[in-house]
Amino acid sequence: MKNFNGNFSYDCSECLVFINKIGKDGVPGNIVYVNEEACCKLGYTKDEMTSLDTVNIGMPIYEANLKDELSKLFAGETISYSMLFFTKFNKVILTNVEVSLCEFCGNSTVLTIAREINDKDFIRNIVINFNNELNSKMVQIEETKEQLFQHEKLAIIGQMAAGVAHEINNPLGYVSSNIETGWEYFSKIKKILYSYDSLISKLPSISPHELNDEIKSILDLRNQSNIDFIMNDIVELNSDIKNGLNKISEIVNNLKTFSRVDPTLKFEEYDLNKGIKETLNLAKNEIKYNADVVVNFCNIPIIMANGNRINEVILNIILNSCYAIKNKKSEENGLIIISTSIEDNYVVCQIEDNGIGIEIENLTRIFDPFFTTKPVGSGTGLGLSISYDIVVNKHNGKIYIESTFGKGTKTTIKLPALNNERNT
Numbered sequence: 001m002k003n004f005n006g007n008f009s010y011d012c013s014e015c016l017v018f019i020n021k022i023g024k025d026g027v028p029g030n031i032v033y034v035n036e037e038a039c040c041k042l043g044y045t046k047d048e049m050t051s052l053d054t055v056n057i058g059m060p061i062y063e064a065n066l067k068d069e070l071s072k073l074f075a076g077e078t079i080s081y082s083m084l085f086f087t088k089f090n091k092v093i094l095t096n097v098e099v100s101l102c103e104f105c106g107n108s109t110v111l112t113i114a115r116e117i118n119d120k121d122f123i124r125n126i127v128i129n130f131n132n133e134l135n136s137k138m139v140q141i142e143e144t145k146e147q148l149f150q151h152e153k154l155a156i157i158g159q160m161a162a163g164v165a166h167e168i169n170n171p172l173g174y175v176s177s178n179i180e181t182g183w184e185y186f187s188k189i190k191k192i193l194y195s196y197d198s199l200i201s202k203l204p205s206i207s208p209h210e211l212n213d214e215i216k217s218i219l220d221l222r223n224q225s226n227i228d229f230i231m232n233d234i235v236e237l238n239s240d241i242k243n244g245l246n247k248i249s250e251i252v253n254n255l256k257t258f259s260r261v262d263p264t265l266k267f268e269e270y271d272l273n274k275g276i277k278e279t280l281n282l283a284k285n286e287i288k289y290n291a292d293v294v295v296n297f298c299n300i301p302i303i304m305a306n307g308n309r310i311n312e313v314i315l316n317i318i319l320n321s322c323y324a325i326k327n328k329k330s331e332e333n334g335l336i337i338i339s340t341s342i343e344d345n346y347v348v349c350q351i352e353d354n355g356i357g358i359e360i361e362n363l364t365r366i367f368d369p370f371f372t373t374k375p376v377g378s379g380t381g382l383g384l385s386i387s388y389d390i391v392v393n394k395h396n397g398k399i400y401i402e403s404t405f406g407k408g409t410k411t412t413i414k415l416p417a418l419n420n421e422r423n424t
Helices: 036-042 066-074 120-202 208-225 227-259 272-282 284-288 307-328 360-365 383-394
Strands: 002-004 015-022 028-034 058-061 079-086 092-104 107-116 268-270 291-296 303-305 334-343 346-353 398-404 408-416
Touching: 015 036, 015 092, 028 092, 028 107, 036 079, 058 120, 066 079, 066 092, 120 208, 120 227, 120 284, 208 227, 227 272, 268 307, 272 284, 272 291, 272 307, 272 334, 272 346, 284 291, 284 307, 291 307, 303 307, 303 408, 307 334, 307 346, 307 383, 307 408, 383 398, 383 408
Parallel strands: 002 092, 291 334
Antiparallel strands: 015 028, 015 107, 058 079, 079 092, 092 107, 268 303, 334 346, 346 408, 398 408
16 A cells, blocks of 8 residues: 655646545545646646545546445555546546555545546547446436336325225125116016916916906016016116216226336327326225315316326325325315416416425425335335426426425426427
């Protein structure tokens, strides 16, 4: 290990020299020494440089695994790799660096000596490799984001599972009851039809007296079975069964649409008003025990969007409103007001609640990934972060939240009504 005292001087007209503290996980930390050449090339004063670390001004381009390289460094070897340095004035300098451990002012530190690369072919290859690696990382990031989308969906579905089952169970209950009643009606009608068939088979040889007895018997059976009531009720019975099955089908289809995996983010014609109705239907059981919903729909245009993703945003915000109302612990039901409008070239959805609200110090963090004010196990901290990505990055829209702690929250979503092509 090289040993330098406080008067260390390695000033080289062609080299950028840094000495860094050993930071977290062995990565070079704050700069404790920098030579004049580095200050001149990068445009910083020595005081400015010593308030930074190398990560603030440079980006290593490793050809090997960072962990492996650091293990070599701490084994006493000198490691080398290419590194991009960024000047104070946003220029880029490509260098080859040699990094080794040294002792500086009695402390173990990291010595970095960087030499600028001016070979155009080498620079071109570095840039090509760097771009390829960057593109690969971007693909990985998109794949990870898509996985997070699906995980968040599963979390929401899990949260609503009991409520959805309850919503399906209600119509299923009366469909089952009506079918059972229908079978009872069928049994009575069948018995009477058999009586008619029996009479018809006897007609060629039956006497007038016997005919009157048979007819009276059938009429008595008809009155006992209350056939007139059955014939009227069976129409309503079937209508109720049809409505119940339609309601079940609607809930299942809404759930199926919501949970659908769509990595291509295909944009299609989307009716925001219809999307809100579908989402409310899906979240009905979560809402009804906590809040009343008032809906004010305006006549808004159909837009191009990924409806599945936008419905996910709306559902997330509605569930947040339910949680905020529940958390307020009021004896009365809360209120959620959902309205749509057209503003400039945007269709707008506003969701307002009178829940507990958001504390002012948390308002700047609500779109941060994994940030949540809910207890452990009650939220992933991804809902609003994903909603922001869907609205802003995927749809070129806007989303912002206004809140007063103790009074409530209003979320505004704006989606382009014209020329809203997918962000590429």
